[in-house]
Amino acid sequence: MTTESLVRTEELRIYFPVRKFFGTVGEVKAVDGVNLSIGRKETVALVGESGCGKTTLGRALLGLVKPKSGKIFFDGTDLTILSERELKLMRRRMGVVFQDPYASLNPSFTVYRIVEEPLVVNKIGSKEERREMVLKALEEVKLNPAEFFASKYPHMLSGGQRQRVAIARAIITKPEFVVTDEPVSMLDASIRVEILLLFREIQKKHGVSFLYITHDLATAKYFSDRIAIMYAGRIVETGPTKAVLSEPLHPYTQALIDAIPDPDPSNRFVMRKIPPGQPPSLVNPPKGCRFHPRCPFFMQGKCDVLEPPMYRVGVERFSACFLHEEKVTIK
Amino acid sequence: MDDIEPNDALLSVKNLVLHFTTSRGIVRAVDGVSFSVRHGETLALVGESGSGKSSTALAIIRLLPRNVAAYRGSIIFEKMELMNLDDEEFRKRVRVGGISMVFQGAMNSFNPVLRVGFQVAEPLIVNLGVPREEAYKKAEDALELVGLERSVAQRYPFELSGGMKQRALIAMALITNPKLLILDEPTSALDVMTQANVMNLLKKLKKELGLTYIFITHDLALASELADRVAVMYGGLMAELGPSDELYPKPRHPYTELLINSVPFLRQDKEPTFIRGSPPDPIEPPIGCRFHPRCPYVIKGKCDVSTPPMFKADGEHWAACWLLEEK
């Protein structure tokens, strides 16, 4: 694993109380023992089905949710023990881009005001300096001419342009780390590629680290260095993206890949392989390996009893599955 | 262009136009589109957002918003010109046992306080006057057909997962025994596994019931899961139409080619690229070929002057591009 990590979690757990009527009846274990690291200038894709805990994990890395236990290091500092004021200072070094550019941009603000806001909130620069920074950020996300776009309102822009505004806002404070949560899933294929290339360009220029949250393995393949596959609150596999996708180790990773078609006319003659059942409830997840009720390699008495540790299965390849038991355990 | 139309067509659409009035001007959502669908085949209707896919479908089943500015062309279904039917005839001959549709985003349109069974049964009750009890039984049958338990009929929408709701919508569309089923982005709100599950169901129903589909999606990969032929729309017009086996490996319209290049392949290593420029303005589309401002092969003085007709590339493969003119 990258020694020079900018962001790193240790056995991170985030539980949400489930309330019914007057009492608390349980907990949603949204993130349940996650070790993840993101290196400097690295993009890590976090992939998994709806509800597996990706957004919660991403928000935790930004210091926006209080974990139940575990640690979150940002540039060596443990965020979980910081005061709200100290956290706020740390957050200046981070940025975020959400899925829905409609919902995340204030409709009554001009583009100028939206992009300027983080500077105002953090009391950065004079009015003139801020103006220069806003226009530069708009140019950087290719909203040219910047002055023209600065005066627009979100509803006057296309989906792709709105997402560019969100990106300009995220990078204006020159963050070292940006969480992008499904940033392109509502966009057309071509615009997706355009936006993802923009992230790549920003990374090259400013050395930013990205967490790219998505359920789309195909874009993750081309736009991330490493990938982490998440299932029911846990990371089941990590490794260099292309290696993981061409030779998946964990049965769940394999199942995810099998579910996704490439454009290929012969697809219509075959049924897709899908594991039976649904992802489990995070209130009462299955004992042992959380994937065991759906896994084709399930070993009774083992997978349903013990929690598989992360096995190191090759250079930078990790998989939490008992099928790798003979390999060395490192975590 | 007549020979695009196979003789055994179940549906044959010619020069279909659907325009809308807006404060900015006339939106030319569908601007003269022709295609046909054979018995038992699946035609995928693909194209980027705003290209006119849903509008084409709504024009076919005559579910029009109030601000229609123009609605014309020919829609022949089972040798019957639908444009000549009055609304009552249309309801009797098309809505029941003719054409059904699963609407884009319909998962959120379930009535939250009504049991799923009655909602699935509704087309029978409304269009055929079938008694409620009998319709409810039929709804249970339909739910079973799409792989749900009969007891799902008794449940309320909020008790169903996304995949179950989508199946229930398909059951609702199938309950009138349609010959043609139009599916508008039926899986785009679903997770990859649930999506694959629904696609498997559609494949199975196609095989077992001999259904004919128009499958609308912006996703070329997903389209290949069902399509025998593909129709590519761009800016309210048909850009390309051809058998999947030819169109995917050898697209003939530059737009289709670039669209395929923008898809990230999982099983091949090929950097995706994007299409420069932006989609055409539906109110004032570019003159000539609507794709010309973005096309790398543009022929000056031609593509920006006159609109290319559909040219035959070969066999049943057609594309509206001047590069094919000699053929």
Ligand SMILES: Nc1ncnc2c1ncn2[C@@H]1O[C@H](COP(=O)(O)OP(=O)(O)OP(=O)(O)O)[C@@H](O)[C@H]1O
């Ligand atoms: N504030 C909250 N309170 C209670 N439960 C929550 C809260 N936020 C998330 N959850 C629950 O935690 C689990 C993980 O949610 P999360 O949003 O992190 O998933 P996700 O992987 O981002 O899903 P999606 O792909 O749908 O965005 C879900 O069961 C969700 O309902």
Ligand SMILES: Nc1ncnc2c1ncn2[C@@H]1O[C@H](COP(=O)(O)OP(=O)(O)OP(=O)(O)O)[C@@H](O)[C@H]1O
């Ligand atoms: N009722 C309406 N009034 C005005 N314009 C409309 C109306 N319905 C659709 N449009 C416009 O018509 C064009 C075609 O829209 P349509 O919904 O058919 O596209 P689509 O290909 O289905 O797109 P998507 O992939 O986003 O569903 C768009 O420019 C759209 O904004």
Ligand code: SF4
């Ligand atoms: S640990 Fe066992 S149950 Fe879990 S994925 Fe591996 S083989 Fe399947």
Ligand SMILES: [Mg+2]
């Ligand atoms: Mg999320």
Ligand SMILES: [Mg+2]
């Ligand atoms: Mg549509």
